[in-house]
Amino acid sequence: MRPVHTTALLASTLALGLSACTVSVRPNLGLQVSGSNLISGLKPDRGEGSTYAVGESVRILVGTRSPGYVTLVALQSNGYASVLVRNVYIQPGTTAFPRAQDGQSFTVAPPRGVQRVRAIFTRVRPSSDLVVSGTYDSSGFNTVTNAYVTSYPQADRDVQETFFYIR
Known part of the structure; x- marks a missing residue:
């Protein structure tokens, strides 16, 4: 009986150790201005928490329940922020950015690490452009x-x- 107990203990300890290796922490969810439930989904084309190599293309999928205007802002692992898409009118449903008609692509570039993308959605046309400049x-x-x-x-x-x- 003792060898079976030791084997089970070793196996459960190993499983706990391995599971600790796969835990990932989701970046900032402390958005105080969210919660109106207009954005029904937001994720990279490979899924949230996925990995992209430098040089690969990424698309951001934005789902909305209402027509309105979306701005996408990226925050790199070094804290540098930039606007990807500014005040683009979209219909309800899922829109992939960049859109084909925009004639651009999002190519992954250094720095490596976590890339955050924030979607800002308003039902009415924004009266000003979001100015994001610098490191935050x-x-x-x-x-x-x-x-x-x-x-x-x-x-x-x-x-x-x-x-x-980004790897």
């Missing part, structure tokens, strides 16, 4: 996003975030 920590990135959307009624805005890894 999570709280600074949230501050810029919050300041941009708080002028819109909560029922007319939504902000969601997804991520992928």
